[in-house]
Amino acid sequence: MMLAALDAFARERRLADDPLYETRPVDFRIRLGAKGKFLGLESTQDERGKGQPLLIPRMPQRSVNVAAGFLVDNSKYVLGYEEEPAPRTRKAGKGAVRSAAFLKLVREAVSELRVPELRAVELFLENDAAREQALAERAKEEWTGSEMLAFVVGDSVEPVHLLLEVRAWWARRGETEAAGGRTGLCLVTGRYGVLAETHPKLKNVPEAQTSGASLVSFNAKAFESHGLEQGDNAPISQQAALGYVLALNDLLRKSEERRYRQGIQVGDDSVLVFWTNSTAQEERAILSASDPTEADLRRFVEAPFRGLEPSELDTRNFYSVTLAGNSGRVAVRDWFQTSVGEVKQNLRRYFADLQLGAGPAEKPTPVWRLLKAVEAPSGRGLSPDVSTRMVGAALRGQPFPRQLLSAALDRLRLPPSDDKFEREQLRLRVALIKATLIRLSRSGAAPLEVSVSLDKTNSSQPYVLGRLFAVLERLQGAALGDINATIRDKYFGAASRNPATIFPRLLQLSVHYAAKAESCGWLEKVKTEVMALLPPQRFPRNLLLEDQGLFAVGYYHQREAFFANRAAAESSTATG
Amino acid sequence: MKTSASKRFRVRAGGPVACFTRPEMKAERVSYEVMTPSAARGVLEAILWKPAIRWQVHEIAVIAPVRWMSFRRNEVNSRATVGKFDYAADEDRAQRNTVALREVDYVITASFSLVRDKVGAQENLRKFEEMFERRLEKGQFFHAPYLGCREFAARIEVAPEVLTPTDVTVVRRPLGLMFYDFVFGDSSSATRPLFFDAYLDRGVMQVPPWAQVLERNRGRP
Numbered sequence: 001m002m003l004a005a006l007d008a009f010a011r012e013r014r015l016a017d018d019p020l021y022e023t024r025p026v027d028f029r030i031r032l033g034a035k036g037k038f039l040g041l042e043s044t045q046d047e048r049g050k051g052q053p054l055l056i057p058r059m060p061q062r063s064v065n066v067a068a069g070f071l072v073d074n075s076k077y078v079l080g081y082e083e084e085p086a087p088r089t090r091k092a093g094k095g096a097v098r099s100a101a102f103l104k105l106v107r108e109a110v111s112e113l114r115v116p117e118l119r120a121v122e123l124f125l126e127n128d129a130a131r132e133q134a135l136a137e138r139a140k141e142e143w144t145g146s147e148m149l150a151f152v153v154g155d156s157v158e159p160v161h162l163l164l165e166v167r168a169w170w171a172r173r174g175e176t177e178a179a180g181g182r183t184g185l186c187l188v189t190g191r192y193g194v195l196a197e198t199h200p201k202l203k204n205v206p207e208a209q210t211s212g213a214s215l216v217s218f219n220a221k222a223f224e225s226h227g228l229e230q231g232d233n234a235p236i237s238q239q240a241a242l243g244y245v246l247a248l249n250d251l252l253r254k255s256e257e258r259r260y261r262q263g264i265q266v267g268d269d270s271v272l273v274f275w276t277n278s279t280a281q282e283e284r285a286i287l288s289a290s291d292p293t294e295a296d297l298r299r300f301v302e303a304p305f306r307g308l309e310p311s312e313l314d315t316r317n318f319y320s321v322t323l324a325g326n327s328g329r330v331a332v333r334d335w336f337q338t339s340v341g342e343v344k345q346n347l348r349r350y351f352a353d354l355q356l357g358a359g360p361a362e363k364p365t366p367v368w369r370l371l372k373a374v375e376a377p378s379g380r381g382l383s384p385d386v387s388t389r390m391v392g393a394a395l396r397g398q399p400f401p402r403q404l405l406s407a408a409l410d411r412l413r414l415p416p417s418d419d420k421f422e423r424e425q426l427r428l429r430v431a432l433i434k435a436t437l438i439r440l441s442r443s444g445a446a447p448l449e450v451s452v453s454l455d456k457t458n459s460s461q462p463y464v465l466g467r468l469f470a471v472l473e474r475l476q477g478a479a480l481g482d483i484n485a486t487i488r489d490k491y492f493g494a495a496s497r498n499p500a501t502i503f504p505r506l507l508q509l510s511v512h513y514a515a516k517a518e519s520c521g522w523l524e525k526v527k528t529e530v531m532a533l534l535p536p537q538r539f540p541r542n543l544l545l546e547d548q549g550l551f552a553v554g555y556y557h558q559r560e561a562f563f564a565n566r567a568a569a570e571s572s573t574a575t576g
Numbered sequence: 577m578k579t580s581a582s583k584r585f586r587v588r589a590g591g592p593v594a595c596f597t598r599p600e601m602k603a604e605r606v607s608y609e610v611m612t613p614s615a616a617r618g619v620l621e622a623i624l625w626k627p628a629i630r631w632q633v634h635e636i637a638v639i640a641p642v643r644w645m646s647f648r649r650n651e652v653n654s655r656a657t658v659g660k661f662d663y664a665a666d667e668d669r670a671q672r673n674t675v676a677l678r679e680v681d682y683v684i685t686a687s688f689s690l691v692r693d694k695v696g697a698q699e700n701l702r703k704f705e706e707m708f709e710r711r712l713e714k715g716q717f718f719h720a721p722y723l724g725c726r727e728f729a730a731r732i733e734v735a736p737e738v739l740t741p742t743d744v745t746v747v748r749r750p751l752g753l754m755f756y757d758f759v760f761g762d763s764s765s766a767t768r769p770l771f772f773d774a775y776l777d778r779g780v781m782q783v784p785p786w787a788q789v790l791e792r793n794r795g796r797p
Contacts, residue, residue: 001750187755187771188753190753190773215601216601217603219603220603220654220670221654222654222655222670226767227766227767228769326604326672329604330604332604333673334644334646388646
């Protein structure tokens with residue numbers, strides 16, 4: 001279903017219109033005389049060194065094999081350019097073999113067509129001296145072997161490969177070649193077609209080979225069954241194979257402001273790409289909400305979640321797949337399908353769940369920022385698919401992985417490593433805890449009451465204990481000022497796990513703080529207020545993971561309330 | 577030829593993990609969302625298989641909602657080779673990802689027919705029917721029944737009368753082209769996979785008969 005949806009997407013957005021041609025940047029035009037005489041090398045590169053995009057015959061699949069393009073290719077194939085042999089292996093390149101392969105295809109065309117321009121190209125390619133001359137046009141160090149070259153003959157502006165007769169021949173050849181393949185039922189389209197032996201490659205998947213990696217591949221004996229080889233294991237037509245790859249490559253493409261045009265990086269090794277059969281505009285709205293760029297964030301100040309409001313396109317399909325590279329192969333980590341409206345609704349709810357503290361709707365926090373905040377400083381600790389599941393849960397409206405709760409709590413227990421971001425980090429961590437708790441109750445577990453900001457009526461014990469802890473920390477601050485290790489640094493973890501062992505001591509200490517600090521009568525009052533919410537029995541011995549989360553939320557709410565009070569007090573003294 | 581099909585059996589098969597691997601995503605496994613007919617056949621054949629009988633799965637009812645899980649394992653690149661003992665798995669590692677189903681529960685409805693040339697003089701349908709019933713009730717099997725991959729063992733029991741499939745409200749949801757079974761080749765032809773158009777209709781997947789699927793795979797819908 002996934003490949004079928006991708007193939008349909010490619011057809012809808014007209015990505016696979018022409019299986020024989022593709023548009024690629026071409027860096028140089030080689031200008032020839034009518035008799036194949038080399039006239040010059042014309043650069044088409046702009047000031048940033050990017051070649052001019054041009055329609056060219058589709059390039060063949062290449063890995064270690066030699067496969068030449070038709071009339072357009074890189075300098076290794078066209079001119080036989082060869083780097084110095086690798087210093088370690090001392091192995092010579094395949095220059096001669098490559099240029100012979102390139103010439104062979106041109107000769108094939110010349111033998112069937114009477115096109116003088118083609119003949120000129122053939123003459124040029126047969127002439128080693130002419131090719132040397134072309135290479136000498138640029139300094140030796142400037143050649144990299146990857147510049148794309150096309151031919152023009154005489155005064156013409158039209159490249160040889162786009163001449164009408166040449167195009168017609170290439171199309172005829174493509175058809176005969178395709179018809180020569182084995183036919184069968186294609187499991188993607190459900191129609192009869194010529195089956196693909198191997199599939200084109202995906203580019204730009206993290207952790208995969210830079211030259212590209214295959215999604216559908218059978219590259220070791222253990223992956224084949226019943227004596228079937230390569231593509232026979234999963235019969236897919238050439239057309240569908242090209243379609244789904246073009247679709248994915250288009251989504252994974254690097255763009256001006258994003259690493260993936262329509263993908264969200266999740267974790268170090270995977271990327272989530274999504275597509276719809278709705279409009280590109282709707283897709284952009286979803287993308288900028290779930291993974292905002294700097295420009296998006298600036299726009300959110302004007303209108304939060306623009307584009308996420310319901311529209312008539314909400315019933316259209318939404319597809320998402322998370323891909324991870326595994327050297328030569330691409331693995332699917334997660335795949336689901338829902339409707340556009342469902343995703344928009346889930347995204348809004350996701351931000352509502354994360355909302356923490358009073359005030360207007362905040363800017364959306366990219367998922368990776370959230371996850372970074374709960375990661376151990378070493379960058380390890382979260383298992384690689386937690387982020388995949390987290391993003392999936394956000395888009396699907398499902399509970400977050402429970403691992404996030406324990407990871408976030410672990411980070412709270414450790415003393416903050418960086419004072420500068422401390423407050424922001426704390427906010428992100430507690431927001432994540434709060435959202436996880438809220439979502440737990442949706443999944444049917446015992447409902448936990450978690451509000452956006454301080455809830456003075458909430459008498460749930462862990463929540464009140466969290467508040468009490470914040471009050472005690474504040475008291476200490478008032479009494480001792482800035483000190484190296486506060487009670488939060490020392491006792492937060494223990495207090496949230498085993499309140500009975502810590503709180504009596506902290507309360508005792510607080511009496512001394514109160515005595516030492518002047519002007520904290522009001523803090524004492526808050527303390528009494530909070531204590532009144534606790535049941536008269538002893539403190540609980542231990543708290544479960546969810547309750548520890550609630551403790552953290554209570555702590556945060558109370559702490560923020562102090563900040564808000566102070567801000568209010570300061571502004572009133574300033575104006576007064 | 578007289579049609580000689582057994583009565584229809586209803587077998588409940590479930591387990592904590594299942595992976596009915598899609599052929600296009602086989603190296604890095606991704607499961608179909610519903611048990612495939614060939615996996616169902618495998619379950620039945622684990623309980624009873626004789627050269628004289630041939631199973632036909634009629635429908636697969638999905639009792640538990642579809643849930644996914646994903647994990648990575650260390651596997652190897654080579655197939656097991658008979659007589660090769662100096663094999664070092666450490667030098668042949670392949671880390672592979674699996675997207676599997678969890679907490680699955682199905683009711684398989686199936687019958688078998690007799691293979692004409694293989695039936696002995698003393699054998700008849702009734703005999704095999706009773707054998708199957710006895711074995712199913714006693715929990716006997718030739719090899720452990722499994723859910724798509726050998727390592728995902730299945731719980732098997734006679735299906736209770738009342739079991740409501742999941743999503744009974746969803747009418748005819750297309751699942752795409754699904755793997756049906758292999759046509760096992762002989763000396764003259766190679767083994768090849770067959771596919772059928774799968775739908776989940778009120779939580780039940782109807783499985784077409786062989787003849788119809790063969791027709792479809794010859795390019796005639």
